[in-house]
Amino acid sequence: MNRNIIFVLILIIGLVLQVTILSLYTPWDIKPDIILVLVVVISILDGPKTGLLMGIIGGLLQDIFLGEFISINTIIKAPLGFVNGFMEGHFFKGNYLLAPVITFGASIIYYMLTIVLSEELIFSINYWESLKNTIIPSSIYNAVLSLIIYIILYRLFYYGENYYGR
Amino acid sequence: MDNKGRLIFIAIMIVLLALVGTLYFFNINISYFQYIESGIYNLISPIIEFFSGIYHETVSYWHGLLNVDEVMEKNKKLEKELASLKLQNIMLKGFQRENERLRKLLSFKEHVPFETIGGTVIGFSPSLWENKLIINRGSNDGVRKKMPVISYNGALVGRIDYVGSSSSQISLIYDPEFVVGGIVQRNESRTIGIVKGQLNNDTINIMEKISWDADIKKGDIIVTSGFSNNYPKGLPIGRVQEINSDNYGLSQSADIKLFSSINTVEEVLVITDF
DSSP: OOOOHHHHHHHHHHHHHHHHHHHOOOOOGGOHHHHHHHHHHHHHHOOOHHHHHHHHHHHHHHTTTTSSSSSHHHHHHHHHHHHHHTTTSSSSSOOHHHHHHHHHHHHHHHHHHHHHHHHHHHHSHHHHHHHHIIHHHHHHHHHHHHHHHHHHEEEEEEOOOOSSSO | OOOHHHHHHHHHHHHHHHHHHHHTTTTTOOHHHHHHHHHHHHHHHHHHHHHHHHHHHHHHHHHHHHHHHHHHOOOOOOOHHHHHHHHHHHHHHHHHHHHHHHHHHTTOOOOOOEEEEEEEEEEHHHHSSOOEESOOOOOGGOOOTTTTTEESSSOOEEEEEEEOOOOEEEEEESSTTTEEEEEEOOOOOEEEEEEEEEETTEEEEEEEEEEEOOOOTTTTTEOOOOSSSOTTTTTTEEEEEEEEGGGGTHHHHHEEEEEEOOOOOOOEEEEEEO
């Protein structure tokens, strides 16, 4: 099966997990964003084109389950997947620590952009409190999840590509 | 990809993103997109319902298996409670008949209870900032946008925000975008205000625009005022926890402890005939 189709199926499974288990069991009230993690991990592994495609599809799926079609998640996740994709080919893929570091940074940027781009949040939110209580803890959670997902996807699809690029 | 190809690809992507951004920021709705949206939503929501069903079944099975003693004890307690409630119910039926008779004598309008549909919670919002629930009732069951949603104990939970064919999304009462008119239930007060959700706080809403000399005190029950056409009158919202001075003393605001504990809600009722 085409690798992109498998990635889309993985994104759908991610969405199902996000709206059920990951939202029900929230240790210390922290909620991750598994779609963001998947987009970042896939883009690091497969490059900017796939990163962009998965960013668009993941963002759309998430927006649909927030009651809007093309909305904030599509707008932020698509360029985020695209930009992260440029990492591919510049790092040693067998280095598992790469994914959590990039995911942590991408998560902080993503959450900050969601606040800045939504009119409901930009003026009403307490930035310092949100950063301390929500954004950083969720980004750490995302980073931990990304390590697990990176190892699984790398072992499944990219095991032979051990060195820089393809 | 060579350099030229890469540049063209990036340019196309920037143009596409600018288009999508324009659609979002100027709130442009394209009807063709709505078909795709509802198509994808209706395709995925049954998977969520199926998965959520398996998850809840497994959790309750293991919970029952691991806590047999507790479950049996609770069962005994509930049986006793049921017996006393049955007795109470018989008495209340008598009162109801009397009430109806007296209402007719005084030519009062007959009190009609709301028509409701029960729904099971199958999922939650996939976003960090928006508070939503997904239930397994949709347009096929008669659910429409903006219908009020209550918990089984009658407290306001939220309103329907998006409707699919067999599932719908509820915007929750503690979402920062949620606004409802509230009134103090005490007969001698009837103070009004606007109840709003707060970001990152799922137990306390804030009631604003209360006049500076209003009769409101700690412990008062706040119910929906029914002044807007969106919610019926008298749905319980919460209890006043703290009163603060607002707008440099020109008005007051109150912290309202919500009755409905959303995180533990598993089933809700949608009011359909309002």
